Structure formats: structure tokens, C-alpha cells
Amino acid sequence: MAKSDDRSGIWIVDDDRGVRFVLAEALRDAGLEVREFEDAAGMRKALGEATPALVITDVRMPGEGGLALLDALRAQSIGPVIVMSAYTDVATTAAAYRAGAVDYLAKPFDLDQALAAVQRALADVPHMEVAPVTAVPAHALLGESPAMREVFRLIGRVAASDLNVLVTGETGTGKELVARALHEESARHSKPFVALNTAAIPSELLESELFGHEAGAFTGATRRVAGRFEQAEGGTLFLDEIGDMPLILQTRLLRVLAGGEFYRVGGRELIRCNVRIVAATHQDLDARVAAGQFRADLKHRLDVVRIELPPLRQRRSDIPLLAQHFLATAARELKLAPKRFSKAALKAVAQREFPGNVRELENLCRRMAVIAAGTEILPADLGKSTDMQRGDWTDGLRDWAERALERGQADIHTRAREALDRVLMEAALAANEGHRQHAATALGVGRNTLTRKLGASRERRK
Numbered sequence: 001m002a003k004s005d006d007r008s009g010i011w012i013v014d015d016d017r018g019v020r021f022v023l024a025e026a027l028r029d030a031g032l033e034v035r036e037f038e039d040a041a042g043m044r045k046a047l048g049e050a051t052p053a054l055v056i057t058d059v060r061m062p063g064e065g066g067l068a069l070l071d072a073l074r075a076q077s078i079g080p081v082i083v084m085s086a087y088t089d090v091a092t093t094a095a096a097y098r099a100g101a102v103d104y105l106a107k108p109f110d111l112d113q114a115l116a117a118v119q120r121a122l123a124d125v126p127h128m129e130v131a132p133v134t135a136v137p138a139h140a141l142l143g144e145s146p147a148m149r150e151v152f153r154l155i156g157r158v159a160a161s162d163l164n165v166l167v168t169g170e171t172g173t174g175k176e177l178v179a180r181a182l183h184e185e186s187a188r189h190s191k192p193f194v195a196l197n198t199a200a201i202p203s204e205l206l207e208s209e210l211f212g213h214e215a216g217a218f219t220g221a222t223r224r225v226a227g228r229f230e231q232a233e234g235g236t237l238f239l240d241e242i243g244d245m246p247l248i249l250q251t252r253l254l255r256v257l258a259g260g261e262f263y264r265v266g267g268r269e270l271i272r273c274n275v276r277i278v279a280a281t282h283q284d285l286d287a288r289v290a291a292g293q294f295r296a297d298l299k300h301r302l303d304v305v306r307i308e309l310p311p312l313r314q315r316r317s318d319i320p321l322l323a324q325h326f327l328a329t330a331a332r333e334l335k336l337a338p339k340r341f342s343k344a345a346l347k348a349v350a351q352r353e354f355p356g357n358v359r360e361l362e363n364l365c366r367r368m369a370v371i372a373a374g375t376e377i378l379p380a381d382l383g384k385s386t387d388m389q390r391g392d393w394t395d396g397l398r399d400w401a402e403r404a405l406e407r408g409q410a411d412i413h414t415r416a417r418e419a420l421d422r423v424l425m426e427a428a429l430a431a432n433e434g435h436r437q438h439a440a441t442a443l444g445v446g447r448n449t450l451t452r453k454l455g456a457s458r459e460r461r462k
């Protein structure tokens with residue numbers, strides 16, 4: 001290597017250890033040499049013995065700030081420099097570019113974005129190449145077990161067709177991911193993928209949620225709103241928990257699927273639709289048909305191809321792969337130092353029961369990323385997590401909130417508060433044989449408050 005190119009890798013300057021770690025790991029994975037500094041002074045000192053090929057610096061740090069450092073580096077013809085900051089205001093961004101930064105990364109950035117910036121910055125630096133890093137796509141469906149291979153095969157076979165698919169499996173087995181994969185692999189992939197959890201929507205709102213409504217269709221309908229069918233036009237509509245759909249809506253849905261057209265609630269205009277339906281259920285749909293709770297003809301329409309996702313306990317060989325993936329993803333997302341499972345811990349995880357399936361495994365890994373003390377997760381850490389889990393109802397709430405946010409559900413806070421009130425009131429009333437005063441005292445609220453909330457809850461459920 002020529003002397004002029006004798007530059008030693010990428011130098012990261014950031015007082016946030018988590019950011020340094022995550023970025024450094026990703027760059028090392030891409031085959032680059034990386035040095036980390038917690039402040040500008042440390043980095044300047046190192047300049048005595050070596051010269052970086054690229055500097056990535058934070059803006060606000062204790063001591064000398066990133067922009068001053070950038071000035072100084074430019075004066076010594078050291079660079080290129082990428083600036084990163086949580087301050088995405090125009091002034092900071094503009095100042096960084098004015099001072100000669102080649103790129104600006106707004107924190108939190110995703111790693112693909114950071115790698116792309118590094119790649120661009122290094123394009124002109126001789127002898128520095130970034131190996132292409134193939135980050136696992138956000139919605140990747142992972143698995144190596146024979147059962148999952150069969151699922152992949154089925155997805156591959158039916159994705160390109162327009163056939164409706166029914167995905168079955170216990171909660172948290174990855175039904176929505178399968179639906180997304182079907183969409184991504186289909187000719188519809190450039191069109192929308194729209195998900196609707198039919199069980200999460202009060203039945204009186206479900207119809208307008210699916211088909212939209214016109215202004216004035218009901219109290220509070222001030223303007224025309226497109227339903228999920230319209231939003232998914234040309235793409236895929238994922239109907240989760242289809243087994244819970246009220247019979248009256250099953251009839252409506254069947255009509256739409258048969259005719260390919262519908263009216264918005266309160267509307268007169270017939271709307272044609274071209275939507276592929278992927279439905280999912282954790283229930284035994286055949287049993288629901290037999291019990292008269294699900295329309296047989298609707299089932300036939302939806303259940304053209306069936307993909308069954310086995311529970312995680314029946315594909316334990318996938319657990320190590322999934323666990324490592326979730327741990328790495330959690331660390332990245334939460335901007336924490338990467339951790340890994342010790343062999344013994346991984347074995348212990350693989351032997352666990354996971355009634356909540358992959359979702360539960362994912363949550364366990366997220367907790368491990370946060371609470372395990374060292375960089376290596378030991379079997380003892382897993383025990384801690386279970387204790388926490390047992391007593392901590394907020395895990396369930398967090399799960400719910402994450403899913404609601406993912407699905408872009410409206411009024412999340414209101415819904416959660418209503419559910420909280422309802423659960424507390426029902427539990428207190430049950431524990432006090434329906435005696436309102438006693439239930440109110442037990443909850444530590446006034447009787448009037450309890451009565452008012454009970455009334456509101458009943459009203460909503462009408």
C-alpha cells in the first residue's frame with residue numbers, strides 16, 4: 001500500500017457508547033477496520049500516530065464538539081468526515097455541510113443508511129472497500145426446520161397466484177409475516193399491504209373500517225373515509241383473527257368477495273375492488289363452521305390454499321437462529337451494546353415452552369438485550385427474566401401497544417385506558433360480589449367514579 005494511502009480505517013467519535021458499538025460492529029462486519037473514541041480530544045491524540053480514512057463524528061459531546069473537530073480536521077486535510085446527530089434542525093445540518101462534512105446522519109439512523117453513507121464517502125479513498133452487507137430485511141421470515149422449509153415452499157408456490165390464502169397457527173407463530181411474505185413475493189408487491197385485526201375493532205366499527213364511509217353516514221362521520229379495501233387496492237389485504245368476525249360482517253364480506261364490489265357505509269357509489277385476501281386465524285375454523293359461528297361459504301372463499309404454521313415447540317431447531325437474530329435486532333434498535341447467548345443459555349432457551357410462540361421468544365430476547373449485565377447472556381439471566389415476566393403485566397401491555405402501533409391503530413391511549421378501567425372494575429366487582437361501594441373502596445376510587453366509568457364502558461360496548 002502506498003504511503004499516501006496508509007490510512008487506518010474508520011474512526012468513530014461519539015460519547016454514546018451504544019452508538020459507537022453498534023456502528024463499529026456493523027462496519028467491522030463489512031470488513032472495515034474501526035477505531036472508537038469517546039471524545040474529540042482522544043481522537044486528536046491518536047492523530048499523532050495514524051490518519052483515518054474516514055471520520056464519523058457526533059455533534060454534541062462533552063469537550064470539543066463535532067463541528068469544531070470537523071473544522072480542525074479540514075484544516076489538516078484529514079477526511080472525509082460524516083457528521084451524525086440527534087439534532088436534525090436545519091441550522092445544525094447546514095453548519096455541518098458548510099464546515100465540509102460529506103454526509104449527515106440523523107440519529108437514530110438505521111444501519112443500512114449508515115453503511116450506504118460510508119460506502120459513498122469511501123468511494124474516493126483508494127484501497128478502502130466496503131463489503132456489501134446484506135442486512136436481514138425487517139420482515140424476514142426465518143427458519144431452517146423442515147416445517148418452516150415447507151412453509152417457504154408453499155409461499156413460493158402460491159405467492160404469484162391470486163388465490164386467497166388462509167394462514168393458521170397459534171398466536172405469535174408468524175402468521176402476519178407469512179402474509180407479508182406472500183405479498184412481497186407476488187406481482188402485487190409494489191401495491192399496498194394493508195393489515196386489519198378484525199378482533200381488535202369493535203364490531204359496530206368493523207364495517208366502516210373495512211369498506212369506509214361517507215360523510216354523514218353516522219354520528220361523528222364528518223368526512224368521507226376510505227376503508228381498508230380501498231386502501232389495499234391492487235395489493236393485499238390481511239385479515240387477522242378472521243374467526244372472530246361477527247356473522248353479519250361475514251355475510252357482507254362474502255358478498256364483496258363474490259362480487260368484487262362494495263358500497264361505502266352510507267354510500268351509493270358502487271366501488272370495484274381488486275384485492276387479494278390473506279386471512280389468518282388461531283382458531284379451528286372448521287370447528288367454528290360446525291358450531292354455526294362461521295359461514296361455511298366464506299370459509300371456502302378464504303381457505304383456497306392453507307398454510308399452517310406449527311407452534312414453536314414443534315420446531316425447536318429454529319430457536320437458536322431466531323433467538324440470535326432477535327437479540328441482535330433488539331440491541332440495534334434500542335442502541336445497546338451487542339450481546340450474545342452463551343452456549344448453555346442458548347440450549348436452555350431452546351428447551352423452553354413458549355406458549356406465546358415466536359413473539360414470546362422475541363420479547364424474551366428484547367428483555368435480555370436490556371437487562372443481562374454482561375455481554376454474554378448466561379442461563380442465570382434467563383431465570384431473572386422469567387420472574388420479572390410473571391409479576392409484570394406491563395409486558396402484555398407493551399406487547400399490545402407494539403402491535404397496535406405497528407398496525408397504525410387509532411386512539412391507542414384511549415383504548416388502553418378503557419381496557420385498564422374495565423379490567424380493574426371487573427376484577428374489583430368480582431372480588432366484592434358485585435358490591436359497587438366495596439369495589440370502589442378496594443380500588444381506591446370514589447363510588448361515583450366507579451359508577452361513571454362503568455356507565456361509560458357499558459355505553460361503548462353497546
Ligand SMILES: Nc1ncnc2c1ncn2[C@@H]1O[C@H](COP(=O)(O)OP(=O)(O)OP(=O)(O)O)[C@@H](O)[C@H]1O
Nearest residue numbers: 140141142143170171172173174175176177358359
Ligand atoms: N419465522 C420468523 N422469523 C422471524 N421473525 C418471526 C418469525 N415468526 C414470527 N416472527 C416475529 O414474531 C412476532 C409475531 O409474529 P406475527 O405477528 O406474524 O404472529 P401472528 O401469528 O400473526 O400473531 P397473532 O396471531 O397474535 O396476531 C413478530 O414480531 C414477528 O416479526
